[in-house]
Amino acid sequence: MSLLSVENLVVHFPVRRGVLARTVGHVRAVDGVSFAIPQGKTLALVGESGSGKTTAGRAILRLIEPTGGRIVFDGVDLASLDGGAMRRLRKRAQLIFQDPYGSLNPRMTVYSVLAEALAVHQLRPRAQRRDRVYELLELVGLPPETADRYPNEFSGGQRQRIGIARALAVEPELIVADEPVSALDVSIQAQILNLLDDLQDRLGLTYLFIGHDLSVVRHIADTVAVMYLGRIVEMGPVEEVFTRPIHPYTKALLSAVPVADPASNRHRILLEGDIPSPLNPPSGCRFHPRCGDCRAECKTADPALETVRDGHQAACLVHAPRQ
Secondary structure, three states, X not given: OEEEEEEEEEEEEXXXXXXXXXXXXXXXEEEEEEEXXXXXXXXXXXXXXXXXXXXXXXXXXXXXXXXXXXEEEOOEXXXXXXXXXXXXXXXXXXXXXXXXXXXXXXXXXXXXXXXXXXXXXXOOOHHHHHHHHHHHHXXXXXXXXXXXXXXXXXXXXXXXXXXXXXXXXXXXXXXXXXXXXXOOOHHHHHHHHHHHHHHHHHHOOEEEEEEOOHHHHHHHOOEEEEEEOOEEEEEEEHHHHHHOOOOHHHHHHHHOOOOOOOOOOOOOOOOOOOOOOXXXXXXXXXXXXXXXXXXXXXXXXXXXXXXXXXXXXXXXOOOOOOO
């Protein structure tokens, strides 16, 4: 059973100009995204900067209000909840931020950061909060005495552990991890990924993992969804997508992943130009201006995700034509 189901999620931001601030267009940051995550599993959203993956993650938690679509969490449509109901539900769905430096208040001790979540959601009496903070720190691999220190006294990896502890403080079931290791050194990245894996096994957590480093995604995800300009262009089991990619964009991303063998003759696919503006996306297939396999029909027909193999979908008129 899916803990989270996203159906045709849309997030458009109005563009206003002039003295009267008239709406002259919309930035189509997320434009019809659908996926589901079974309980206890990890789905990774990947893509270039500007693909809409972070906006999608925040819209799912309603930190950004979606323009359209349904977000069903454990049978409840989040779009139907008012402010009070959404606040109560948020203790079941939390966010790990990308920046371990900017996401912690420098004026608050670690104890204050973690105890604040307990107080807001009334999860522990005041007398029991310090013991719970110690439990959370030990859970993420930090000694209890760090509770009375300030964020500037920690390394980036330690700060991200504190951010993870803050997300765990309210005992969530779903965690949206927004590029949680991209700001860390490679050796520290491995430690944090192993920690997330361990926490998932111990606590039964469900992850929506947002990232751009495909080697990281392959380590942690069960399913991967590749986003381009607000839409998912390929989705499937992580090993299936990595070993048998279908969409030209996915192939280009995978060709850029470094390999350990310096003698490897793997062909590098270089994409021309930058990702187009979501304010005025191309007609037809949104990837066609950068695609080496583009045909005439790609410029006019907008492909939908089609199942090519069991659980493996792609939106491409050339490589995944409609049956």
